[in-house]
Amino acid sequence: MNLQVDENGRLRHFLSIDGLDRDILTNILDTAESFTGVTDQTIKKVPLLRGKTIVNLFFEPSTRTRTTFELAAKRLSADVLNINLNASATSKGETLLDTLRNLEAMHSDMFVVRHADSGAAHFIARHTQPHISIINAGDGRHAHPTQAMLDMFTIRRHKAEFKNLTVAIVGDILHSRVARSQIIALNILGTGEIRVVAPRTLIPAGIDALGVQVHHHLESGIKDADVVIMLRLQNERMQGALLPSEHEYFKLYGLTEDRLAVAKPDAIVMHPGPINRGVEMDSQVADGSRSVILQQVSYGIAVRMAVMSLAMRSQQDAGGTQDAN
Amino acid sequence: MRTRITGGRIIDPANAIDETLDIFIEDGKIVAVSKELKGFKADEEINATGMWVMPGLIDLSARLREPGEEHKSTIESETRAAASAGITTLCCPPDTTPIIDTPAVAELIQKRAEQAGFAKVLPIGALTRQLNNERLSEMASLKEAGCVAVHNITPLANTQIQRTAMEYAATHNMTVFITPEDTWLRNNGCVHEGRVSTRLGLPGIPEAAETAAVARDLALIEQIGVKAHFCRLSTARAVRMIARAQHDGLPVTADVCAHQLHLTEMDISDFDSNCHVNPPLRAQRDREGLRRGVIENVIQAICSDHQPHEADAKLAPFSSTRAGISALETLLPLSLRLIEEEKQSVIETIRRLTSGPANILNLDTGTLGVNKPADICILDPDSYWQLSTENMLSQGHNTPFINWEFKGQVKYTLLNGKTVFKRS
Known part of the structure; x- marks a missing residue:
């Protein structure tokens, strides 16, 4: 029985994207x-x-x-x-x-x-x-289903059909409720290709069963992407055994204008906020023309x-x- | 007092008997298993025509919650439930309050069980004092007080202490029960690390938490030569590792909980806290591997891992709930399903519940041999029934098997020749 919908198939509770059509x-x-x-x-x-x-x-x-x-x-x-x-x-x-x-x-x-x-x-x-x-x-x-839906809303406002899109989600997939909800929503909406990009320590086991491609390198992960979603990296992750340092993370996965060049020219950059500038992305990208981060907030x-x-x-x-x- | 059980199908794996015979009981002991016994005048006759007559079951792990957590259940309530499920011997893990690390606690538990009179309860002593993983327990005294093995419940992280504990247990010819789990790899996990942990965002316990611990402990066992028993296996790989060790002649045995042979991580569905167990429900291939382990006798015993809880213990978000299933009453019916689902023979299935566990602990029960205690379970193999909270006798109703339909129902249970359960 699906808790989330009533007998007429309408939304009753909004608990997760999983299980909705x-x-x-x-x-x-x-x-x-x-x-x-x-x-x-x-x-x-x-x-x-x-x-x-x-x-x-x-x-x-x-x-x-x-x-x-x-x-x-x-x-x-x-x-x-x-x-x-x-x-x-x-x-x-x-x-x-x-x-x-x-x-x-x-x-x-x-x-x-x-x-x-x-x-x-x-x-x-x-x-x-x-x-x-x-x-x-x-x-x-x-799950964080309303965040995922506002992200879907933002994508729909900027892009055409989901089925023609390549969406890359970059960062701490393992601990992210946002990423889980985004992946499921993108799949339900028929997104062409969904990628997750992170070192192996931040990728949960069996993530491919959710219908994503796993990439460990930023360049291959965001190549020809229409949408690049950067996830927030919690400070505590950098002090544990999952990542050696902020410095190395930015070096390998931080989004810069140079790196973004491999994505589609009209790619949009998203982030659920708040941004760690200089960790997930530099300010040029965050405040740049392809960033839709503030629109996400108002949507x-x-x-x-x-x-x-x-x-x-x-x-x-x-x-x-x-x-x- | 003389009792004769007539016309039943005798299934006695210990003596390789599977045929229709009568059982003759006098003064609590079996005096003959045959068609007739000259000069035997029964005071009582039990007609077992159409029934299976087998040794009372031996359960290697059942929490009775007494002493210390009587709000969950008591020795009386749980041994009564055990009798109704055909179980006549229960091994009680040492994590009671106080812990079974002194003869006094071990004796208290046995005494309370005797007073209740429904089943034999055999205490398992703590491997380390206070289960604190630091100082060895008084194993020789615990053995004298009736403890049949020593166990540490939470695994020892310090390999040196694990080694000396095994050496000390070997000195006193005690079997060491081992929970194969690497504490660090387990971390704060509460479900199997895999598809379901990823979908639900629950912290996972990797397969390697079990296999790494099995590998470490097998290395110690090989060097020390202690009799060791691996408790509650949950992964197919660990089963293969133990099979190899047995093939190499190591003195190791293993058990599995009945629910692990039927459920997988998928049964957690949308956070069903009744499926919160430790070790966790794992993947389909693990369930297949565990079943194969039972069929190939790598796993000699199926146990209930009975853990009754009060309702509140399961009423919280998944990871904050207490692990465990109230499982005495599903041990036999879940095991019997292997007969139809896996085409395992009846006698081999019953062996995992009787002489299998008896041999692990060198008990004189789990058999219908002459001069052995008349601990007997009589089952109607064709009776269908459904588990409900109303018909459960255990004080804990925490089970994911509510509304499951089972085939085969216990009609009589005898303990030392005395009927301790009868279903009308």
Whole structure:
């Protein structure tokens, strides 16, 4: 049984890209397209979720993702509650389930959840009351589906058909929930060729089963690519046994204008942010004409508005009596 | 008290018997297995026509959670569940609280089992004191107190201590149980490193965490000559390594959990915490390799690795849940599936649950031999049933096999000639 869709095949929770079909993804992108106008108006609001309460439930620190979720909810006219738990609740011996029961008692309609454990969003969706919709804002190394969808949105805005595209994802694939969700979304949307580029220490076992080609050298990895996605390299990775140094990483995998020359001339460069300048890429690329990194951020709001309104629509139709309670 | 079991198909791997005979029991011991015994007047007769009559099963690893974690289960609750599943002997790993590193704890566990009266419980002593991987335990005293082997549960990272522990165990003719796992390669992993760990973003445990440890310990065993038993194999490669060692004449045996013969990493699906086990469920080819190991007798015993938990232990995101399956009641039915699925003979399948484990520990049970304790399991081989939380007797309901349909159901279990379970 797929937790994420209702009996009519519509989005109910948004936990991972895995398990969704092309129609649902396309519907999210189309809906996001319709919301981009809202952001440009002087009054940046639509009344779709008026009277709804959305809880941003962050068990892991985040500023950017939380802020865009908050803005998206407010533009849909919902009430927003931000709760940062940063493991403080669990250190008091309260289980995740206890925390959820308490929040349910506050009559919320949607939880936007970020948690350090893979599978946390699935767990929460399984154990909260059925009228609450769960949006995954990142769980462990597993998934970050709204980030992947805003990346798909960005690609669709700049490029034509996915089937003619070559997309290269460069960096720490092993620990990246963003990369996992991107790969699955790109496949569902029928992308021509998907490559991952990293040293072997940062490539997870059996990644080829997800439908990607593995490259260990940047030049071959981004050759003739239409889209180059650079992943953030966490500082702690560079101090472990996975990589010898920042210096060597940049030397081998850092994106510079020179290196980018092997990609298609109209290639776009993306990054989920925040960028480590001089590690993943140099400033010339980050601020250059082919970079669409800031557009990703603003599209993020429209995409999250789309996901929230679609999931809430399914919930409203399912539980018509819920509002009366 | 004299009991006669009549008309059943006797399956006794230890004595190579598979035919329809009667069993005659007096004062808790088997006095004859034959068509007739002159002058025997039974006080009680059990009609076993159409049933299989076999030695009570021996389970090499079952956590009973007592002493220390009685909120999960007790010796009484779990031995009762064992009896209902045809198991008459359970080996209890040393990681109770307190740990089985003193004779007092070993004796307490046996005494509680005797009081409950459903099954024999044999404690396994700690290899190192407090299982702390630093100081050797008092193995000679533990042996005197009834411990049948020594085990360390978490593997010893320090090879020198592993070596001296093996040497000391060999001095006292104790079998060393080994968990083959390289602690560093395991790291914080909670599932098999492969397609599923990659898809779900869960930290993986590579195959080499097992094979590297097997290789290290085989090197030590070869030098020391200690009787060693590899617990809970999970990879096809480790099975091949142990097969080679056995071929070379090393004194090594091995077991596998029943669930490893049926599940793979794919069963984790969307983070099913009932499939969180250690060692992890691995790939399809590993499951095939483990089955081959059982069929070829590289693996001499199938065990339950029973680990009952309270419901909360499984209610958290996958990696934060406790590992383990409540498995006593699925040990026999899962093993019997090999008969149809792999065309393994009935007698060889039963051997892995009776004389196989008995020989590993030099026990006098696991056989229907004359003068042996009358620990007997009587099974209706054609009865179909479905596992549900309602019909489970174990206090732990954590199992991925809920709603599975099984063929073959235990009708009677006898312990020292006394009926400790009867299904009406």
